[in-house]
Amino acid sequence: MAVTGRPRGFDTDQALDAAVDVFWRRGYDGASVSELTAAMGIKPPSLYATYGDKAQLFQAALRRYVERNMGYVTDALAQPTARGVAEAFLTGNALAVTMPGSPAGCLSVQAAVATEGSTQLALLTENRTRIQSLFADRFRRSVERGDLPADEDPDELAAFLITVTSGFAIRAADGAPREVLLAMARRAMVNFPGEHSALSPTDHRPTDPKEPTHA
Amino acid sequence: MAVTGRPRGFDTDQALDAAVDVFWRRGYDGASVSELTAAMGIKPPSLYATYGDKAQLFQAALRRYVERNMGYVTDALAQPTARGVAEAFLTGNALAVTMPGSPAGCLSVQAAVATEGSTQLALLTENRTRIQSLFADRFRRSVERGDLPADEDPDELAAFLITVTSGFAIRAADGAPREVLLAMARRAMVNFPGEHSALSPTDHRPTDPKEPTHA
DNA sequence: TGACTTATGTAGTGATCACTAAGAAAGTAG
DNA sequence: CTACTTTCTTAGTGATCACTACATAAGTCA
Structure with a gap:
C-alpha cells in the first residue's frame, strides 16, 4: 500500500486481537482508549491513524471476533x-x-x-x-x-x-x-424436532411426541 | 425520623423509581450522576446525602426493582x-x-x-x-x-x-x-419433566406496570 | 545528500465523570 | 426573636474521557 513513508512499528492484526480481548472483557463503553492503547502496545495517535476512532476500532474488532471465535x-x-x-x-x-x-x-x-x-x-x-x-x-x-x-x-x-x-x-x-x-x-x-441422535444422555425419559400446548 | 431541620423537598421513593428507570435503560456505568439527578428531579448533593453514592443508589434501585418488577x-x-x-x-x-x-x-x-x-x-x-x-x-x-x-x-x-x-x-x-x-x-x-398441564398458550395477564407484586 | 511521505511520542484539548465545599434556605425549639 | 438542625442551590474539585496539534523519527525516491 504505502510504498513510502515511515513503516508502521506494530502489527495491525496483533493489535486488533488485543483490542478484541479488551472489548470482550470490558464492553464497548467500559473499554477506555487508554486501556485499549495499553493492551495494544501503541499510543493514541497510532490507534486513530490506523483504525479511525473508537467506534470503528470496535467494528473492526467485532468483525475479527466473528471470524475467529x-x-x-x-x-x-x-x-x-x-x-x-x-x-x-x-x-x-x-x-x-x-x-x-x-x-x-x-x-x-x-x-x-x-x-x-x-x-x-x-x-x-x-x-x-x-x-x-x-x-x-x-x-x-x-x-x-x-x-x-x-x-x-x-x-x-x-x-x-x-x-x-x-x-x-x-x-x-x-x-x-x-x-x-x-x-x-x-x-x-x-424438544427440538427431528431424529434424536444416540449421543443425547437425557433420552432416558420418554419425550412427548408433540408439543401439546398450542392454540 | 428528623423531627427538626429543613424538610426534604422530594419524595425519596419516587426519586428512586426514576433512578431504577435510568439504570434499567442505561446500565450502571452508562447511567451518569447528572442523568440520574435530572431524572430524579434533584441536585447531586441531595442524591449523595440521601442515598450515599452512586453504587449505594444502584443497590437501592436494584432492591426496589426486585420488589416491584x-x-x-x-x-x-x-x-x-x-x-x-x-x-x-x-x-x-x-x-x-x-x-x-x-x-x-x-x-x-x-x-x-x-x-x-x-x-x-x-x-x-x-x-x-x-x-x-x-x-x-x-x-x-x-x-x-x-x-x-x-x-x-x-x-x-x-x-x-x-x-x-x-x-x-x-x-x-x-x-x-x-x-x-x-x-x-x-x-x-x-422438555421440562412432569405432567403437561392444559396451559392456555396465551396468558392474558393484565399489563398494568403498577401491579404491586412483592411478597 | 535533501525533498517527500507516513508513523510516532509528547503533551496536551475541551467535555464529562463522580463527587463535594460553602453558604443560603427552611423547618423546629426555646 | 435567636439558636439549632437539616436540606437546599451554587459552583466548583481533580480525574478521566475520547481525541488531536505538533514536532520529530524513519523510511523511500530524486
Whole structure:
C-alpha cells in the first residue's frame, strides 16, 4: 500500500486481537482508549491513524471476533440435518463462551448490554438478528426437503436457538462452568424436532411426541 | 425520623423509581450522576446525602426493582407443581421483560455491563445465583414429594430456567416482541419433566406496570 | 545528500465523570 | 426573636474521557 513513508512499528492484526480481548472483557463503553492503547502496545495517535476512532476500532474488532471465535456458526449451518444444525450450534456456542484462555461469555452480548441509544447497540443487535435469519433460512430449506415437519416454524426455531445461546453468554459471564452449559444444550435439544441422535444422555425419559400446548 | 431541620423537598421513593428507570435503560456505568439527578428531579448533593453514592443508589434501585418488577419469581415459586413453577417463571419473565411502559429487558442483565472486576457485577451475578438456588431448592422438594422424577437434577433444571430467562432479557432488549418470547417459553416447557398441564398458550395477564407484586 | 511521505511520542484539548465545599434556605425549639 | 438542625442551590474539585496539534523519527525516491 504505502510504498513510502515511515513503516508502521506494530502489527495491525496483533493489535486488533488485543483490542478484541479488551472489548470482550470490558464492553464497548467500559473499554477506555487508554486501556485499549495499553493492551495494544501503541499510543493514541497510532490507534486513530490506523483504525479511525473508537467506534470503528470496535467494528473492526467485532468483525475479527466473528471470524475467529464464531466459526461454529458456519460449521453448524453446514450440518446435514436441522437437528444436527441446532446441536452443533448449541454445543459450539457452549464451548466458545467457556473457552479457556478467553474471557467468559460472548463479546457480542457483553458489549451490547447497557448502551441504549448507542450506535454500537444497533450493530450488535443486527449481528444477532443476521445470524438468526441464517438459521431460519437453513430451517426453511429443511422444511422444504422434509427434513423438518411442515408445521414447525423455522423462524421460531431459529429464535429459540439464539435466545438459548444468548442465555449461555450471560451465564458463562456469570461463571457457569462448561459442563453445565453443555448439559443445558442437551436439554434444549430434547424438544427440538427431528431424529434424536444416540449421543443425547437425557433420552432416558420418554419425550412427548408433540408439543401439546398450542392454540 | 428528623423531627427538626429543613424538610426534604422530594419524595425519596419516587426519586428512586426514576433512578431504577435510568439504570434499567442505561446500565450502571452508562447511567451518569447528572442523568440520574435530572431524572430524579434533584441536585447531586441531595442524591449523595440521601442515598450515599452512586453504587449505594444502584443497590437501592436494584432492591426496589426486585420488589416491584420480579414478583413473578415469588408467584412462580408458590405454584403447586414443579412444572407449574417453571411455567409461571418463564411466562412471568417473558411478560416482565416486555412490559409496555418499562424498558425492554431486565435491569439485572442490562446493568451487568462488562465491568469485569466491578463490585456491581458481582452483586448482579449473586442475584441471579440466589434466584437459581431458590428454584433448585423448590425442585428438590418436588423430587422428595415425587412431584419430579428422582433422576432429574434440580440444580440443572434451575440452571436451565435461569439461562432461558437470561436469554429472554437479551432478546427483549434486542426488540423481540412479547409473543415471540411466550412462544419460546412454551417450547422450553416441552422438555421440562412432569405432567403437561392444559396451559392456555396465551396468558392474558393484565399489563398494568403498577401491579404491586412483592411478597 | 535533501525533498517527500507516513508513523510516532509528547503533551496536551475541551467535555464529562463522580463527587463535594460553602453558604443560603427552611423547618423546629426555646 | 435567636439558636439549632437539616436540606437546599451554587459552583466548583481533580480525574478521566475520547481525541488531536505538533514536532520529530524513519523510511523511500530524486
